[in-house]
Amino acid sequence: MAVQRASARLLAEIRGSHQIYSYVDVISPTQERMRLPAIGGEVSCDRTAAVRRTCKASCVDPSGLLTPSGPGSLLTPYGTELRPYRGVRYSDGTTDVLPLGVFRLAKVSVSDGTGGSPDIQLDAYDLSRTVARDKFISPYVIAENTNVIDAIKSILERTFPDLSYDAISTTRTTTAPRLYDVGDDPWEAVTELAQSLGCDIYFDVEGWVVIAPPVDIDALPSPDFQYIEGEQCTMLDLSRVFTDEPGFNGVVLTGESPGDELPPVRAVAWDEEPTSATYHLGPYGEVPQFITDQLIKTTEEAQATADQLLRNLLGFSAQLSITGIVNPAYEAGAVIEVVRERSHVSGLYAVDAFNVPLDAKGTQSLTLRQKRTAGG
Numbered sequence: 001m002a003v004q005r006a007s008a009r010l011l012a013e014i015r016g017s018h019q020i021y022s023y024v025d026v027i028s029p030t031q032e033r034m035r036l037p038a039i040g041g042e043v044s045c046d047r048t049a050a051v052r053r054t055c056k057a058s059c060v061d062p063s064g065l066l067t068p069s070g071p072g073s074l075l076t077p078y079g080t081e082l083r084p085y086r087g088v089r090y091s092d093g094t095t096d097v098l099p100l101g102v103f104r105l106a107k108v109s110v111s112d113g114t115g116g117s118p119d120i121q122l123d124a125y126d127l128s129r130t131v132a133r134d135k136f137i138s139p140y141v142i143a144e145n146t147n148v149i150d151a152i153k154s155i156l157e158r159t160f161p162d163l164s165y166d167a168i169s170t171t172r173t174t175t176a177p178r179l180y181d182v183g184d185d186p187w188e189a190v191t192e193l194a195q196s197l198g199c200d201i202y203f204d205v206e207g208w209v210v211i212a213p214p215v216d217i218d219a220l221p222s223p224d225f226q227y228i229e230g231e232q233c234t235m236l237d238l239s240r241v242f243t244d245e246p247g248f249n250g251v252v253l254t255g256e257s258p259g260d261e262l263p264p265v266r267a268v269a270w271d272e273e274p275t276s277a278t279y280h281l282g283p284y285g286e287v288p289q290f291i292t293d294q295l296i297k298t299t300e301e302a303q304a305t306a307d308q309l310l311r312n313l314l315g316f317s318a319q320l321s322i323t324g325i326v327n328p329a330y331e332a333g334a335v336i337e338v339v340r341e342r343s344h345v346s347g348l349y350a351v352d353a354f355n356v357p358l359d360a361k362g363t364q365s366l367t368l369r370q371k372r373t374a375g376g
Contacts (some may be wrong), residue, residue, distance in 0.1 A: 006329035010096045013088050014327055015232045020360040021095045022086040024057050024122075026105075029079035036066070041122070043084055043100040046353040046367075047332035050187075053126035055082055055103045057358060062117040063324075065146045066111055072144055075120065080105040082124045086356055098328045098355055102207035104130050126203045127160065128134045132187035134159040142178040147171070148197060149211065151178070156209060159186070166204070169212035175257035175297060176230060188303040196295040198308025206324040212246060213308045215333040217348055223337040234325035236363060238340055241319045248313045249278035250288035253306040256295025267302035269310040277318065289313065318370040320349055326364040327360065328356050336368070 013083035022037045040058035061067050064222050067100035068075050082105055087097030112118040142151045149167050151174065156163055180189055194211050227235040249271040256264045268288075270280040280286045296302050315319065319337060334351040351370035356364065 006098060007096055010088060010089075010098075011098075011327075011329070013326055014088065014325060015234055019089040020086070020326075021089040021097060022358045023097075024059075024358070025083040027083065028074050030072060032072060034066075038084070040359045041356075042355045043331050044353070044355045044360060045101075045330070047200070048130075048352060051129045052332065053101045053103065055084055055101060055122070055124040057082065057084065057122040057124075059122070060117045061119050061120055063345040064118075066120060067112075067118050068108060075105070075108050075122070077105045077107060079241070082122060084358060086111050086326070086358060096312070099205045100189045100215065100243070101126055101269045102203065103127075106254060112219065127207065128187050128284050129157045131156060131190075132185050134186060136180050136182055136184050136186065138182060140180040140184070142174055144174055144177050146174045148173065148193055152201070152211065153184050155190050155193075164206075164208045164234050165211065168197065168199060168213070172197060172295060172301065174295060176294075178294075195294070195309070196293045196305065198305040199203070200312075200316070200333075202332075203367050204268060214312050215335060215350060216311055217335050217350055223348055224334045225329075226337045226339075227322065227324060228337065228339040229341065234327070235338070235340070236323045236325070238320060238338070238343060238345065240343065240345065241321075244284075244287075246289075246313070247278070247287045248289040249276075249280050249284065249292040250286055251306040251310045251313070252288045253293060253296070253302050253309070255298075255302045256292050257297045258294060262297055265296065265299045265302045267299060267306040268304035271310070271314055276314070278314065320345065320365050320368040320370065322368065323363050324366070326357060326362065330354050330356070330366075336366075 011291055021373060022038060024038050026036060028033045036059045038057045038059055041056040043053065043055045045053050047178045066075055072367050074080060082103040084100045085097040086100060087095060089095050102124055105124045107123040109121040119278065149170055155209050178225050184281050191201055199213050204210050227233055233336060250271045253267050254264055271278045273279060296305060322338065332351055332353065335348055336351060337348055349370050351366055352369055353367040355363060
């Protein structure tokens with residue numbers, strides 16, 4: 001999903017003056033729970049990062065009950081989870097919040113000055129980091145003819161046996177035993193398997209594993225959210241960058257399936273949109289990325305995967321950064337419309353990275369990439 005299912009009331013409320021409501025639920029390995037009123041910090045999400053979501057939270061401990069006394073305390077990085085939320089408190093006293101992720105606590109810092117209460121700083125990462133740290137301690141083999149989604153699930157179940165999934169279905173299987181050595185990174189392994197399907201893989205805001213193709217901006221009938229200059233625009237400022245790095249406008253994919261007698265297959269996907277600045281037959285030229293995949297057996301599979309991977313690459317030539325009033329409903333991949341006449345900005349953009357502050361004073365920064373102009 002790109003934008004969470006925020007209520008229409010919440011999305012309307014954040015366009016005007018509103019009262020912020022946020023907190024962090026802390027859950028121990030034994031399911032002991034405590035709710036922290038965070039005074040600062042933020043959740044950051046970046047679809048291009050190795051760990052997609054990170055969380056930093058600040059709180060005070062006037063009662064002394066939160067400050068860790070030893071490794072067995074609740075606020076220690078030995079299996080404790082953080083689940084931050086942000087939303088609004090309406091004038092009638094009711095609240096409306098959205099989850100911002102499921103995180104494993106990684107670091108706790110306590111600062112205790114001569115006056116006041118101890119300050120506690122919490123650093124946490126989404127569950128992909130925990131998977132990555134759980135390295136293979138013996139050779140791990142995916143058997144021949146194993147469904148690729150089943151192979152991904154088997155690897156993840158080594159670390160988290162009870163995960164929930166929002167995954168595509170596929171008939172694609174391994175063509176030969178696939179071996180991972182001692183010390184290999186399991187998250188890197190499942191990322192490569194997902195990529196062979198043309199998919200992203202990540203933990204969403206509820207802690208579900210999502211295995212799905214990236215959002216295709218050109219296929220969407222309307223944006224998820226709009227920043228159009230005018231009375232209710234929540235954008236505060238913007239900046240633009242035009243770059244030819246990494247600059248890929250094509251994918252050349254070779255499928256080499258060991259274990260069978262089929263010859264290698266090949267597919268090529270280019271930016272075929274004549275109005276695009278990176279149109280491969282235009283003045284920009286052709287800048288292909290070369291990929292080899294051992295799970296792809298047919299030309300049809302190769303072409304479908306190349307097309308999906310190309311969607312991940314296009315748009316980086318026109319990047320936009322905006323600062324605005326916080327919308328807690330975003331997911332990386334959301335599509336938004338931005339219109340700012342004097343900066344000559346008018347188009348649809350994919351959200352690659354964003355933050356959600358946990359305090360009322362913070363603003364939201366979005367990193368965007370453009371695919372096409374609005375209505376184009």
